[in-house]
Amino acid sequence: MKFKYYLTAFALFVLINLRVGYSQDLYNLNNSLKYADYLYKSHEFNLAANEYERVLFIDSTNNLAAFRLVESYRKSALYSIAINRLEKYNVNINTMSHDWAKEYVRLLILNQNYALLNNYIQSENALASADKIFYSAISDAYTYNWDKAKSDIKNNSNPQNKSIQELKNILSQQDKLKYKSVPLAIALSAIVPGTGKIYSGFWKDGLFSLLVVGVSGLQAYRGFQKNGISSKYGWIYLTMGTGFYIGNIYGTGKAVNKRNSGLNHKIIHQIEDIFNRY
Amino acid sequence: MKNIIIILFLIISFYSEGQSKYELELLKSTLSSAPKKQTWSFVRSYSNEYDFMFSHLFLFYKNFISSQDANSCSFTPSCSIYAIQAIKKQGVVIGLINFFDRFTRCNSMSPENYLIDKHSHLLIDPVRNFNFEKQ
Structure with missing residues (x-):
């Protein structure tokens, strides 16, 4: 009789607290996104990339998460994977936004895909003409094609661009280098x-x-x-x-x-x- | 008395044990493992007769001469490995010429010209080709 009483009391306790006693879903979209952003802001890019992969598995339309995923892979020096993901989330690379286009060009340079880079720079895309000049000169300098890099910079019609000016100054130092024969x-x-x-x-x-x-x-x-x-x-x-x-x-x-x-x-x-x- | 001894023996045999597997693993972990024997698998593929000859000279040197002495080369890879790598990569003539150059540089006088390997604390100098192109 006493046992029945305790059992009923326990059942009532469980029923009353059923509303409160739920388990947390730590891996839902919101929590995964929050954690991925936290890792991204803490510069833990390798870990952030894994979390953004989970976020995009749940919601593949999240453009910011996709962008940060590609950035995280780039900052973890995994350039081929970054390019692969960029192409996955941007079906047509020629119609990408300016930020995506800049990211793509950066990745092509870091991955040393210079032929693909030149094709992309010459094609119609969201890159500004100053960006095209800058990245073209950078890729030429990276391949020790100094003269072409200097002629790229000469085509710059925007003298206000600080980075291009800096690049021009550095390239002018190359003339003064004393190479051995x-x-x-x-x-x-x-x-x-x-x-x-x-x-x-x-x-x-x-x-x-x-x-x-x-x-x-x-x-x-x-x-x-x-x-x-x-x-x-x-x-x-x-x-x-x-x-x-x-x-x-x-x-x-x-x-x-x-x-x-x-x-x-x-x-x-x-x-x-x-x-x-x- | 006999029965008591048998029972006691049985009780002790239940509770007494030798070294468990866990303890053995723990003991093993305190000993440094012996270095793995190099197999030089990359040396054992030959492209021609000269390559075959130099590969076996290298294996003879490594097994019977170098193994009896401490490492005295200041570079990583060592001069002997460099020689066989150069021969495999650049051919017998250029490989040998490259080795002669390396041999004269192996004097520990110019550590400032090389990066240092973190593990072996030796100077890093992999086989490189001479490139005539203007840099």
């Missing part, structure tokens, strides 16, 4: 081993090459002087010395490449800064 360096190394490397700025490597080739040559000379042309000692050192001599010439070319690339990278870093701010 590959043929000259190779010729120097062919005449006196190691001097080509010294000329290209790697003086310690140059001196060491001179030492190695010099010692190998000297040992070969000593061997031949002692036992004549049949000296094994002489032939071994001659072979080694020849290898080091030719290797040094090849290495000189690489050293000049490395030095010139270093100069280019200094300019490219400054251009990247403008590109990221644009």
Whole structure:
């Protein structure tokens, strides 16, 4: 009898609280969107991309979420996936809004799709003419096509555009760079081993090459002087010395490449800064 | 008495146990695992007879000479790996020439010219081609 009483009391308690006792759906559209926005604003782009994927799975018409998804992938350096999602949420890339078009162009540059980028820039789209000039010059600079980048900037009809002016100033610095000549360096190394490397700025490597080739040559000379042309000692050192001599010439070319690339990278870093701010 | 001993033995056998699997795993985790033996699978594909010869010279060097001594090369990949990679990538002639250049640079005098590998603390210098084009 007592048990029945307790059971009835419990059933009544449950019935009364049924209205309040519901479970939360943490993964509904609103909560997922809130959390995705929070992650996006906290610069946790990799995690934000996952949340925006969930949001767009529930509601694929949310344009802001789609834009932020693409941005999140770009900022996580997942450029191919970003392009894929951009194309998924924009059926026709030529009729995209200005923001989407800028995002697309940025992604093409970062993903090094320069041929596709040039086609897109030349086509009719929402990009302003200043944007087209800017991105075209950036892509030319990234491929070390300096002269074309400078001529792109010359076409700018809007001198008020601050970023283009900055880009112009940086590109003008490129003229002042003192590149080392590959043929000259190779010729120097062919005449006196190691001097080509010294000329290209790697003086310690140059001196060491001179030492190695010099010692190998000297040992070969000593061997031949002692036992004549049949000296094994002489032939071994001659072979080694020849290898080091030719290797040094090849290495000189690489050293000049490395030095010139270093100069280019200094300019490219400054251009990247403008590109990221644009 | 005999029965008591048997019962006691049975009781003890129920409660006593050797090392459990969990404890064994825990003990294992305190020991550093032995380094995995390199198989050099990329070396074992040959494009010609010279490639075959240099690949086996490399394997002989790695198994019988280099393995008996500590690592003394200042670069990653080491000079021997660089040589075989260069031969595989650039062919025997250019690969060997590239190796001779690398060998003269392996002197630890110019660390400022290279990036440093975080794990091995060695200078990073992968096989690169010489490009005659103006930069």
